[in-house]
Amino acid sequence: MDDAIIRVDGLRHRYGDFAAVDGISFTIGRGEIFSFLGPNGAGKSTAINVLTTLLRIQEGTVKIAGHDLASDPQAVREDIGIVFQEDTLDRDLTVAETLEFHGRLYGLPRAERAARIAELLELVELTGWAKVRTKRLSGGMKRRLEIARGLMTRPVVLFLDEPTIGLDPQTRLRMWDYLQAVNREGTTIFLTTHYMDEADRLSDRVAIIDHGKIIAEGTPLSLKNALGEDIIMLCTGDDRAAEAVIRGMEGITGVKKDPAGLTLLVAGDGTHVLPVVMHRLEEEGITVISVNLKKPSMDDVFVHFTGRKLRDNSAGEGH
Ligand SMILES: Nc1ncnc2c1ncn2[C@@H]1O[C@H](COP(=O)(O)OP(=O)(O)OP(=O)(O)O)[C@@H](O)[C@H]1O
Ligand SMILES: [Mg+2]
Structure with missing residues (x-):
């Protein structure tokens, strides 16, 4: 792919002897929405954490927006945005401050900052909570604020690790709409998910990942048609x-x-x-x-390629 914005070749990441990411290669085109679909423990977070420079790259090569991850992680960082899987909010900041500081950190002009904060608080339905400290938010509200923070800037590539985990169906639909709108403005989106419908409805392309390996890849339609x-x-x-x-x-x-x-x-x-x-x-x-x-549905695709069902609450971890 000539217009690839992300190019990953032979990426492997070990914790001790255990290869959580076991030699994956893929490319993501500029402007795509690309998903990693996989069960608990598949290696999704490990892969995304390497791509976003949170884990040091051990083996393989990664290029993001023209920058080599190993030799120029800082340049990569400047071009990306991240929504983490786990809670990373500062407990003592208010909802509005969380977004304000993030916008300042990324050099967003004041007027743009204010406009975006208002728009995002509306989107994630936290307008009435703007002055509340994040430690007082429920789990779902924190999740929504994390997403809003990730959307404050318009990075070249936005990484989201299980963005809608724990959100109610209605809120998830709103997030998908908004992510698609952000994507249309030119941001390439890489997300991980274990929700079949999220991979299916939101993505241009899906890679099914299991035990650290990509076992199938294609558009949702082509994956379903393969069955x-x-x-x-x-x-x-x-x-x-x-x-x-x-x-x-x-x-x-x-x-x-x-x-x-x-x-x-x-x-x-x-x-x-x-x-x-x-x-x-x-x-x-x-x-x-x-x-x-x-x-055929995405569930059928998953069962076909992995030989088992993916349940949202599956305890299918372990090596
Ligand atoms: N810091 C670590 N030390 C040792 N093993 C780890 C570490 N982090 C993750 N693992 C293991 O690596 C494997 C992949 O974990 P990872 O978190 O990347 O999976 P995941 O696909 O993101 O799962 P989930 O859907 O639960 O978020 C799992 O078997 C996990 O137990
Ligand atoms: Mg994970």
Whole structure:
């Protein structure tokens, strides 16, 4: 990609012997919204912390906005903005002061500062809380203020680590809209998320990351299309027998069995394939308990590439 704003090649990051980021390469085009989608412990924060210079780069090369991360971290810092995953607010500053100081730090002119603070407080619904110290805010309010702070400036690249974690659905939609507006003004956005819908709805391109490796990458649409046109979810009296019958049937490009039932990937129009499948099962004397025909979702993409489901509250950490 010639107009790449971020170029990562062979990035690896170890904590002791453990490679939390295990040799990833990718490029992000200028003006893109790019997501890392992955479960807890996948290595998302480690990767973003290296890219934003918070962790020293150990192995691989990274170029951001033309600057080499290893040799010129300061130049990288000047071109980026960051919204961290964890709470990094100064407890004793008020909401407005938090934004004001950040704007001053980045040399935003006074008038612009004031206008942006007003606009952002409105966006994150903290206008009435402007004079309150951050230690008095709830978790969700702190999260919203962190995002607002990250949006005070218009960096070349904005990094957001799980930006909408813990926010209610309505607020998340507002954040997505706003991030898209910021993006349209020219800021490239790199975010990490474990929300399927966030990756799907917000991103131009998604990389699925698991155990420190990128296992799939593409536009949300291309990732979903890789699974076929339609998906049939099937629950039968004997899934093992049903799997044997269905595997190899015309129009079926894949069959997966898990405790919840069978997932069939369909190459063509599912409405044509489904009756044929039902008929075959009937012939074999296999009862069908439930059936569901749908278009592949980001969840299906994730299950397909990782072999497991991603649950929001999954305890799937560990090495
Ligand atoms: N400072 C550290 N020392 C040792 N191991 C670490 C450290 N930080 C992270 N890890 C481990 O590295 C792996 C990746 O962690 P990381 O925080 O990058 O994942 P993540 O994808 O951001 O997860 P989450 O969705 O929970 O934020 C995990 O197994 C984690 O336990
Ligand atoms: Mg993280």
